[in-house]
Structures are given as C-alpha cells and as structure tokens.
Amino acid sequence: QVQLVQSGPEVKKPGASVKVSCKASGDTFTNYGINWVRQAPGQGLEWVGWISPYNGKTKYSQSFQGRVTMTTDTSTTTTYLEVRSLRSDDTAVYFCARERDPYYDNPHYFDPWGPGTLVTVSS
C-alpha cells in the first residue's frame, strides 16, 4: 500500500522561502514520478510541476518558473518542493501526488495523493 506523508503547516513572511517534503513508502521510490499540485483557499487545483526520482528530471509550470525547485532524496524516499520569493497569493494547500504507473517520463495519472501541507504567507 503506497503512502505519502507530507510535512507540517508553515507560516512565512512575503519574500521568504518554504520547503515542503513528501515521503513515499510502500513501493520502489525511483520508479514513479511525483507531482506537486496546489489549491489556494476557495480555489481549484493548480499543477506546479513534476519530478522523476529516477534521474531528477523536472517539468515545471511556467507560472512558477524560476521560483520553484523540486528535488528528491532517494536515501530517504523523500521529494521536496521549494518555493522562493513567496507572495500572499502563494497561500495554499500543497499536495504531492504520485504517478499511478511506473516508468513514465511525463506526468499523466495522479494517484495516490498526499494529505496536503498548508503554507500561509502573511506579514
């Protein structure tokens, strides 16, 4: 049974950075891509990007280009999302979502999802 465990809530000031983690267990970590999706309060879902734990290859939404970095640590089966230069509109729940199928080089089916990490940006 695959499980994704995310880090706890964060409160940051505008201009700061935040690093959210997502630890996967129950399957071969490097075989499955990881996506990050966020949901601002009262809003819908927004794809942030994807990373391959196998080779570190990343694909980011242009909306975040230059402000986000995704990394993985295969020794701890953990994926990280760092967001820099935080703004108030970055306030959101950030979900990690694993690819359902292994070995794909592009994001497609998101399942399962982590429980989400609330990031609040406020002065």
Added chain:
Amino acid sequence: DIQMTQAPSSLSASEGDRVTITCQASQDITTWLNWYQHKPGKPPKLVIYDASKLEKGVPSRFSGSGSGTDFTFTISSLQPEDIGTYYCHQYDTLPLTFGGGTKVEI
C-alpha cells in the same frame, strides 16, 4: 496553456439522481483527460482516466465519455458518499491544467 472549462460550477441533486458534468478543452486533447473526486478534508482521488476508463476500485455508477474538446462525467445514481468537488484534468500538453471544479451536493 490549455483552458479547461467545467460546467456547472455547482449542483444540488437528490439521492438516486443522475448527475452530469461537462468539461470543454480549449484545444484538441484526444482522450488525455482524467476526472478526480475531491471530498472535504481529504486529498483528491482519481476516478476516471483516459476520458472513459474506470479506475480500479471505483464504483461502476461513475462513467466518463468524450474525445477531442468535449467531455462528460456522469454519476448514474447519486449516493451520499459522492458529495465533493469533481475536477477534469488534461495531460495532453504541459502545463497540465484542471477545470475549475464542480461542487456536488445532496
């Protein structure tokens, strides 16, 4: 970016009703479309993939159809446990994009 337009944004129906949600893509995405169910306080869950394929373990009252730019998601007999928000999601072209969501209430 491909825009995904979902309708309606919310609906209220009775238990046992047939519920239909539409999703329109701003360009042809063939059948590269998924539907997710998002219940309050829980993470989203994949329900339909490739426009019409039922994810394992999902009840058969859920179905999807369509190709190109126009897609439909149907719950044939609405159950109390189906309340939540449903999102379409295209993975034809980066960046991946979601519809605005349809909140389903009973």
